[in-house]
Amino acid sequence: MYLKSIEVHGFKSFANKIVLDFHNGITGIVGPNGSGKSNVSDAVRWVLGEQRAKQLRGSSMQDVIFAGTENRKPLSYAYVAITLDNSDHMLDIDFKEVTVARRVYRSGESEYLINGSPCRLKDVQELFYDTGIGKEGYSIIGQGQIERILNGRPEERRELFDEAAGIVKYKRRKVAAQKK
Numbered sequence: 001m002y003l004k005s006i007e008v009h010g011f012k013s014f015a016n017k018i019v020l021d022f023h024n025g026i027t028g029i030v031g032p033n034g035s036g037k038s039n040v041s042d043a044v045r046w047v048l049g050e051q052r053a054k055q056l057r058g059s060s061m062q063d064v065i066f067a068g069t070e071n072r073k074p075l076s077y078a079y080v081a082i083t084l085d086n087s088d089h090m091l092d093i094d095f096k097e098v099t100v101a102r103r104v105y106r107s108g109e110s111e112y113l114i115n116g117s118p119c120r121l122k123d124v125q126e127l128f129y130d131t132g133i134g135k136e137g138y139s140i141i142g143q144g145q146i147e148r149i150l151n152g153r154p155e156e157r158r159e160l161f162d163e164a165a166g167i168v169k170y171k172r173r174k175v176a177a178q179k180k
C-alpha cells in the first residue's frame, strides 16, 4: 500500500484545485519558507480525521479554509482527498484503490467520503486502525514527536505498540461492546 495522490482544493494556501501525484518510493517536497510544504502534511492529517485545530496549526477548524489574499477572494469550503494504492489489500476494503475525502464549509457543515460514498468519521477511523496510517498512527512523524514518544507516559507508548501489533481494532470493539 502506498500514497498515490493528494488532491487539495480550498485547503489552507491551496486555493486552486491541485493534484499531487506520488510514486511508490521516496518523494521530497521542497520550496521556500511559507510556500505550503507543511500544509501538504496538514492536509493528510486533516483528511484522516484530525479534529484538533492546534494539530493543524490553526486556532479554529475553519482556519483550514482558504482565507483569501490581496487579490483573491476567500473560498467557502476546503476539500482534501487522498488516494491509496490498495492492491495488496492492507486496507480491509474490496477495492484496489481507496480514496478518502473530507470537505468542510464555513457554516461548519462537513462530510467524509470513502470512494465517493458519504460515510462517518468513524468509518474512516476504522478503515485505518492497525495500519499505522490513522491520525493517531505513526505514518506522519511531526516535529518533536519522537521526543514526545520517548518522554511520554507508558500508556501512550503502549498505544503505539498496539497499533503496530494490529490489536487496536479489537480493543475498540471490546470497549464498544462493554458499553452496550
Ligand code: ATP
Pocket (backbone or CB within 6 Å): 011, 012, 013, 014, 031, 032, 033, 034, 035, 036, 037, 038, 039, 040, 063, 064, 065, 066, 067, 068
Ligand atoms: P516553512 O519552510 O517555513 O516550514 P512551509 O513551506 O512549510 O514553510 P506552510 O507552513 O505550509 O509553509 O505554509 C504557510 C503559508 O500558508 C502561509 O503563507 C499562510 O499564510 C498560508 N496559509 C495557511 N492557512 C491559510 C488559509 N486558511 N488561507 C490562506 N493561506 C493560508
Ligand code: MG
Pocket (backbone or CB within 6 Å): 037, 038, 039
Ligand atoms: Mg513547514
